Amino acid sequence: MTERKPRRPTERQCSVCGQTFTATRYDASTCGPTCRTRAARATRTGLQRRLAAERAVQSLIDQTTESGDAADLGALRRLRRLIDEALTADKIRNDQRDGKLPTA
Ligand SMILES: [Zn+2]
Numbered sequence: 001m002t003e004r005k006p007r008r009p010t011e012r013q014c015s016v017c018g019q020t021f022t023a024t025r026y027d028a029s030t031c032g033p034t035c036r037t038r039a040a041r042a043t044r045t046g047l048q049r050r051l052a053a054e055r056a057v058q059s060l061i062d063q064t065t066e067s068g069d070a071a072d073l074g075a076l077r078r079l080r081r082l083i084d085e086a087l088t089a090d091k092i093r094n095d096q097r098d099g100k101l102p103t104a
Contacts (some may be wrong), residue, residue: 017041040097047090054083 021031
């Protein structure tokens with residue numbers, strides 16, 4: 001996940017099963033289709049967790065807005081913004097993976 005330099009086939013460690021494999025693409029991080037699918041599923045699961053966190057914090061914001069505690073509301077809005085940023089980063093990464101966006 002962290003390195004993406006090599007353009008020639010290189011030995012790498014699969015990010016899912018840990019086995020050494022020969023990467024033929026510079027962005028390969030898994031040894032084959034099975035591990036690639038598992039890695040993609042894990043990413044989606046992470047996204048779903050963050051979406052759930054966003055819903056939870058929004059519901060807290062709504063409740064706090066009614067009770068009117070400005071300090072709590074400020075903290076919750078900062079939290080909400082952090083979650084939004086994480087979601088945006090995920091969306092960009094997924095779009096790049098699916099070929100909807102060019103990789104940087
Ligand atoms: Zn693997």
